[in-house]
Amino acid sequence: MDVLAHNYAPLPVxxxxxxxxxxxxxxxxxxxxxxxAYSAVNFGHRNPELIAVAHAQLDRLTLTSRAFxxxxxxxxxxxxxxxxxxxxxxPMNTGAEAVETxxxxxxxxxxxxxxxxxxxxxxxxxxxxxxxxxxxxxSFSDDPSARDGFGPFTPxxxxxxxxxxxxLAAAIDSETVGVLLEPVQGEAGVIIPPxxxxxxxxxxxxxxxxxxxxxxxQSGLGRTGATLxxxxxxxxxxxxxxxxALGGGIMPxxxxxxxxxxxxxLRPGExxxxxxxxxxGSAIGxxxxxxxxxxxxxxxxxxxxxxxxxxxxxLLGDGVTAIRNVGLWFGIDIDPSRGTARDVCLRLMEKGxxxxxxxxxxxxxxxxxxxxxxxxxxxxxxxxxAL
Numbered sequence: 083m084d085v086l087a088h089n090y091a092p093l094p095v096x097x098x099x100x101x102x103x104x105x106x107x108x109x110x111x112x113x114x115x116x117x118x119a120y121s122a123v124n125f126g127h128r129n130p131e132l133i134a135v136a137h138a139q140l141d142r143l144t145l146t147s148r149a150f151x152x153x154x155x156x157x158x159x160x161x162x163x164x165x166x167x168x169x170x171x172x173p174m175n176t177g178a179e180a181v182e183t184x185x186x187x188x189x190x191x192x193x194x195x196x197x198x199x200x201x202x203x204x205x206x207x208x209x210x211x212x213x214x215x216x217x218x219x220x221s222f223s224d225d226p227s228a229r230d231g232f233g234p235f236t237p238x239x240x241x242x243x244x245x246x247x248x249x250l251a252a253a254i255d256s257e258t259v260g261v262l263l264e265p266v267q268g269e270a271g272v273i274i275p276p277x278x279x280x281x282x283x284x285x286x287x288x289x290x291x292x293x294x295x296x297x298x299x300q301s302g303l304g305r306t307g308a309t310l311x312x313x314x315x316x317x318x319x320x321x322x323x324x325x326x327a328l329g330g331g332i333m334p335x336x337x338x339x340x341x342x343x344x345x346x347x348l349r350p351g352e353x354x355x356x357x358x359x360x361x362x363g364s365a366i367g368x369x370x371x372x373x374x375x376x377x378x379x380x381x382x383x384x385x386x387x388x389x390x391x392x393x394x395x396x397l398l399g400d401g402v403t404a405i406r407n408v409g410l411w412f413g414i415d416i417d418p419s420r421g422t423a424r425d426v427c428l429r430l431m432e433k434g435x436x437x438x439x440x441x442x443x444x445x446x447x448x449x450x451x452x453x454x455x456x457x458x459x460x461x462x463x464x465x466x467x468a469l
Contacts (some may be wrong), residue, residue: 093431100127103450103457105436114460116430116437116449120268121300121411123331125373126452132330132369139365147356154364161371163339165309166322170345172338173359177299177325178214180336183353184262184295184321185218187338189238190347192259196291203259205295208244212269213262213297245275247282254286260293260321261286265311268300271444272406272413284317293320293344299336300411303327303370304379304451307387307409320344330370335363379451383409386458390447393462401469403443412447413440420469429468435461 095113099106103126105113118124125132139154146152159171172187174180188205192198207222220228221235229235242249250261265280267273287294296319301311303324308314310322321344325336336358338345357363373379387410394405394414404415416423423439430437430445438446449461 093427093436095431095436102126102128103453111434113431113434113436114449114457114464116435116447116461118448118450119331120326120438121303121305121448122326122329124304124327124379124451125330125370126450127331129330129373129452131373132332132366135365135369136330136332136362139362142361144362145357145360148354148359152359152361152364154361154368155359158359158364158367158371161368162324162328162337165371165374166324166339167313167318168322168339169342170340172345172348172353173364174336174338174355175334175357175363176214177297177323177336178216178219179355179358180299180323180325180338181213181219181262181297182216183338184260184297184323186353187321187340187344187347188260188262188293188295190352191293191344192257194347195343196259198257198259202257203238204255204257205239206250206253206258206261206292207239207241208250208263209241210244210267210270210273211262211264211297212267213264244270244273245279247276247279247286250283251286254290254292256290258290258292260295262295262297264297264301265315266301266306266408266411268411268446269440271415271440272408272411272446274406274408280312280315280317284319287320295319295321295323297323299323299325301408304374304383305409305411305448307380307384309374309380311408328367328370329363330366332366333363335367337367382451382453383411386410386449386451386453386455387412389455389458390462393459394465397466397469410448410451410453412445414445414447414465416443416445416469418443426468430464433464433467435464435468 096108097105098108189203192203213219218236222239223229321340329335401420406413423445
């Protein structure tokens with residue numbers, strides 16, 4: 083009986099267990115994970131430190147709702163804001179919830195602090211974006227598969243081309259409360275903006291008295307070789323959306339961090355979540371912060387990313403038309419003569435490596451940051467064979 087809605091088209095493999103960078107399927111075959119659940123598993127499957135914290139918290143307290151405080155949430159907020167150089171945190175669960183939260187924060191700030199008239203605020207977004215699949219978020223998507231058939235759409239957004247700093251600056255007016263973008267576009271195929279683009283976005287928003295909102299749900303927490311990609315590029319957004327790896331691959335944990343001036347505009351009852359800030363998720367989030375404080379995941383992303391790039395570069399012009407990477411995050415465009423990206427992913431699966439295609443011709447590689455040098459060689463060898 084077909085009981086599962088068809089909102090995904092997964093590769094034909096069924097996983098039953100995992101450890102480190104390795105999956106084991108129901109038939110006993112092992113596969114090297116080169117997706118890391120879209121960077122949610124940055125620290126490896128069943129990371130021992132994170133699992134130990136989760137087990138200990140499961141024996142104590144899992145959920146209170148925000149009607150009562152719990153002993154993990156305030157320390158989590160303090161430690162995450164210290165790690166990110168911010169002042170205040172609002173916890174949620176999923177990445178889409180974090181983005182929705184940032185939109186509400188920007189609108190409330192615009193009305194209550196900037197003085198934009200009620201119902202007049204606009205937020206500038208960019209082409210190729212992926213911030214989630216809620217009805218408001220797909221209202222400013224230009225991906226037909228995410229948008230078509232789901233209208234009517236939420237107003238209040240305007241879109242400019244990603245990477246075009248002049249167009250971004252020109253789109254901002256007196257009623258613009260924020261500019262929302264990904265420092266690197268993951269779902270679009272690991273699209274890296276031109277040098278200086280984020281700095282110019284920061285200059286334009288500052289000059290216009292608008293917020294710069296960075297969606298670091300995939301790029302943040304070690305993936306690009308830094309705690310935050312915006313930090314690596316030397317800019318400080320007003321609001322940062324975090325998720326995926328914040329839950330350690332164990333459960334959904336997300337947050338928006340930023341200055342008190344912005345997050346402080348919310349009043350009790352205006353925004354919340356039954357599960358957001360739950361003690362189990364907060365305890366895991368605190369352990370994730372401790373891992374990132376060591377700098378080891380960030381260093382591993384830089385070193386293993388450089389190793390994989392060196393191994394893949396010879397394929398340019400020989401089955402590969404472009405390679406984009408930042409840290410241990412790759413978008414690899416496949417020459418159509420070798421098939422589609424999904425064709426390559428199916429052949430990679432035959433070689434014992436699981437990866438994900440996007441937009442027809444791009445294969446994304448993003449293994450857990452715990453991958454070893456020998457395992458990187460395994461990925462490169464499999465990729466050459468799959469081509």
